[in-house]
Each structure stands twice: as structure tokens, then as C-alpha cells.
Amino acid sequence: MAWTKYQLFLAGLMLTTGSLNTLSAKWADTFSAEGCHGDKEHEFSHPFVQAVGMFLGEFSCLLVFHLLLCHDRRRPVPTVNPGQSFNPLLFLAPAMCDMTATSIMYVALSMTSASSFQMLRGAVIIFTGLLSVAFLGRRLKPSQWAGILITILGLIVVGMADFINLSGREEHRLSDIITGDLLIIMAQVIVAVQMVLEEKFVYKHDVHPLKAVGTEGLFGFTVLSLLLIPFYFIPVGEFTGNPRNVLEDALDAFCQIGQKPLIMLALLGNTVSIAFFNFAGISVTKEISATTRMVLDSLRTLVIWAVSLAVGWEQFMGLQVLGFLVLLSGTALYNGLHRPLLARIPCCAAWVLDDAEEQASAAERERLLANNRVVQAGDDA
Known part of the structure; x- marks a missing residue:
């Protein structure tokens, strides 16, 4: 089935803004x-x-949601589902996870390359899979376990590429790279906890995705902005690059922006791109498929790597190419992208069909249970 111009636009927007x-x-x-x-x-x-x-x-994204809702209400027949009312504090725990993981990853990004940063973020499927088994009672398929193992192998290859690329150079720089890579993987544990919390407590409610992202953004923005005050006084030695050697010197940041306005352009690019990336990602899932969204998310790693090479931020390494391909294979296996290929093989088609029917049956059971809970709630009222 050919994509429409709007679908192509959404795919391009997601790939571009995600890379930016x-x-x-x-x-x-x-x-x-x-x-x-x-x-x-x-x-x-x-x-x-x-x-x-x-x-x-x-x-x-929260502001965009309310603007869309106001515009939609002016139509004769509204099309946007505002979702049910909910307690915003449901988003507090996931937002704190998001805040912690994001802060760690930005620290790590200043220590390692942009391509390694993006590749190592693929570790999230390892911890998401394990935590979903432990806390959500989910059963992973053999292909998903294989995807997790292959992803671990890919992480090892990417880490080796970073180590080999900097071996023989000054020790401090090498320690920064290793620390940055480890911080990225540690952050993925927190991201996985965030995803499990969202699935267990948040997404069982009928919440519009833009509203969900925007509410978490509100909590993260408010709490982290307030934390900048104590961070200004917490000494951490030479771990950070600011002259006062504190956890974060926001005043120094503003002074540097005043001295070099291009820094503000980079920061605005980050702010605007994340807003459009969230909108495009949600729209791609709705208009095309969640699988397409995953593929595009993997492709942006390739774009980031190509741009980093082009501008001279890093050097080409064949081992990093191998790491990317291994990580991509692991992600594809975990997300079931191998099924369409296996369906074309006669001896494997029946297995793929049984697997799809099992998923459909599980989804139907969950739908019936959800309907039953709604009926019981109505009876209790």
C-alpha cells in the first residue's frame, strides 16, 4: 500500500526532528x-x-493539545477524543524518571560521540523486556529473548569501537568516553522503569498522547528548573566543565549564551525539535504503524552518524558499522519485524499465523476484561 503525501511528510518530519x-x-x-x-x-x-x-x-505538546481541542470544538462534528479526566499526579513518577534519565544522558552526550550516544540508547529494550517480565507478568517470546541477547552483543561491539578509537590517546579523554557510555546504559534502566510505570498506571486510562507527553514535560520542567538553584551550590570537583566546579552553573550558561548567541540557536533547536518529534512520532503511529515508527527511530541513528562524520565530530570506524547492524538486528527481532519475512516461507508461515492469533486473542481477552471492569464500576455506582 502506497503512502499518502501526508504520511510521507510525517515520516520525514519524525526522521528530521529526531535527528536534529x-x-x-x-x-x-x-x-x-x-x-x-x-x-x-x-x-x-x-x-x-x-x-x-x-x-x-x-x-x-500540552499547549498544542489544548489548541487542537479548542479548534476541534468549533467544528460541527468534533473528531479529537479529549480522553477521560485523570489525576495529573499519575504522571509524576514517570516524569521524575524521565527527568533523571534525560539529565544523565545529556551529561553523557558531552563525554561521548553523538552516534554512540544514539546507538547505546538501544539498550532500553533489554531493561524494558526484563522489567515487563518481572513487574507486568509479561511472557517474552523466544524471538524477543534472542533480540535482547543480540542487542547486548551490539552494545559490546559499539563499546569496543569507542575504546579502540581512543586507545593510545590521552587517558582523561578515554575515561570520559567510557564513563559517558556507561552513563547512557544506566539511563536506559531508568527509561525502562518509566515505560513500565506508564504502562502499569498511566496508559490504562484513556489519555491523549500529546496530553501525556505535555503533562510529563510540565512536571519535568518545573522540578528541574527549581533544582537548578541547589545545583548551583553543590560542588562536584572537576567532573563538570564549569569554572566553579559545581553540579550546574545556570548563570554561567546564560553568560556564555550572551557571549555567543549561536549557543541559544542550538538550544532552541533542541527544544523545538523535541516538540515536533513527539507530535510526528504519535502521528506516525496513528497514521501508519508503530512498526514504522520504530524503523524511523532506528534510521535516525544512521542520519546522526552520517552528519557527525560529515562535520568532523568523529572518524569513520568499521567496527561501529558492525555494532549498528547488530543493534538494528536485535531491535528488529524484539519488535517482530522478522514475521513478515518468515510468513513468506511455507514452513514458517503457520508458526507466524499462530503467533499473530495468540496476540489477537490476548488483546481480545484484555478488551473483554476492560469492558467487564467498566460494567462492574457502573453497577457499583
Whole structure:
């Protein structure tokens, strides 16, 4: 089935904005400028300020949702489902996970390459799969377990590529790379916890995706903005690149932006791209499929890598290509992209059909149980 022009636009928007999100954050990390009080020129190393900008982009999705809702209500027949009312505090725990993971990843991005950053984020399927088994009672298929094992292998290959690429160089830089890679993987554990919390407590409610993203963005933006105050006074030694050696020096960030306005352009690119990326991702899932969204998300890793090579942020390494292909294979297996191919093989077609019927039966059982809970709730009322 051929895609419509609108579907092509959505796919292109998701791929472009998803790539720009990481590239603009990395671009900001490449700048150097003078800080406050005549500080000498130093790198723009402000991951928590960048994270606040990212949450501002997510928060804007909430504003977009209400604008769409107001516009839709003016139509003779409204088409947007506003969803049921819910307690916004349901989003507090996932938002705190999002805030913690995002902040860690921005710290890591300043230490490692943009391509490795994007590739290593694929580790999320490992921890999401394991946590869904432990806390959601889900049973993973053999292909999903295989996907997890292949993803682990891909992470090892990408890590080896980073190590080999920097072996023989100054020790401090090598330690930064290793620390950054480990921080990214650690952040994926928190992202997996966020996904499990959302599935267990949030998405059983009828919440519009834009409203969900925007509400989490509001919590993340508010809490992290307030945390910038104590962060200004917490000493961490030379771990950060700001002159005062504190966890985050927001005033220094603003001074550097004043000295070099291009930094603001990079930060705005990050904020705007995350807003459009969330909108495009939700729309791709709705208009095309969740599988297409996953494929596009994998393709943006390739775009980020190509741009990083083109602008000279990193050097070409064949081992990194192998790591990307292994990670892509693991993600494809975990998400079931092998099924359409197996369905064309006569001896495997029956197995794929049985697997699809099992999924459909499980979905139907869940739908019936949900309807039964609604009826019981009505009777109790």
C-alpha cells in the first residue's frame, strides 16, 4: 500500500526532528565562550540547562493539545477524543524518571560521540523486556529473548569501537568516553522503569498522547528548573566543565549564551525539535504503524552518524558499522519485524499465523476484561 503525501511528510518530519534533537544538543556542547565575572573561555558544559530546554519542548505538546481541542470544538462534528479526566499526579513518577534519565544522558552526550550516544540508547529494550517480565507478568517470546541477547552483543561491539578509537590517546579523554557510555546504559534502566510505570498506571486510562507527553514535560520542567538553584551550590570537583566546579552553573550558561548567541540557536533547536518529534512520532503511529515508527527511530541513528562524520565530530570506524547492524538486528527481532519475512516461507508461515492469533486473542481477552471492569464500576455506582 502506497503512502499518502501526508504520511510521507510525517515520516520525514519524525526522521528530521529526531535527528536534529541529538545533533543540536551535541552542537551546543562543541561551543566555547567566556562566562561570568570575566572567566576565561571554556566549553559550554551545562547538561541540566539543556534538559530544562528539552522539557520545555515536551511541555509545549500540552499547549498544542489544548489548541487542537479548542479548534476541534468549533467544528460541527468534533473528531479529537479529549480522553477521560485523570489525576495529573499519575504522571509524576514517570516524569521524575524521565527527568533523571534525560539529565544523565545529556551529561553523557558531552563525554561521548553523538552516534554512540544514539546507538547505546538501544539498550532500553533489554531493561524494558526484563522489567515487563518481572513487574507486568509479561511472557517474552523466544524471538524477543534472542533480540535482547543480540542487542547486548551490539552494545559490546559499539563499546569496543569507542575504546579502540581512543586507545593510545590521552587517558582523561578515554575515561570520559567510557564513563559517558556507561552513563547512557544506566539511563536506559531508568527509561525502562518509566515505560513500565506508564504502562502499569498511566496508559490504562484513556489519555491523549500529546496530553501525556505535555503533562510529563510540565512536571519535568518545573522540578528541574527549581533544582537548578541547589545545583548551583553543590560542588562536584572537576567532573563538570564549569569554572566553579559545581553540579550546574545556570548563570554561567546564560553568560556564555550572551557571549555567543549561536549557543541559544542550538538550544532552541533542541527544544523545538523535541516538540515536533513527539507530535510526528504519535502521528506516525496513528497514521501508519508503530512498526514504522520504530524503523524511523532506528534510521535516525544512521542520519546522526552520517552528519557527525560529515562535520568532523568523529572518524569513520568499521567496527561501529558492525555494532549498528547488530543493534538494528536485535531491535528488529524484539519488535517482530522478522514475521513478515518468515510468513513468506511455507514452513514458517503457520508458526507466524499462530503467533499473530495468540496476540489477537490476548488483546481480545484484555478488551473483554476492560469492558467487564467498566460494567462492574457502573453497577457499583
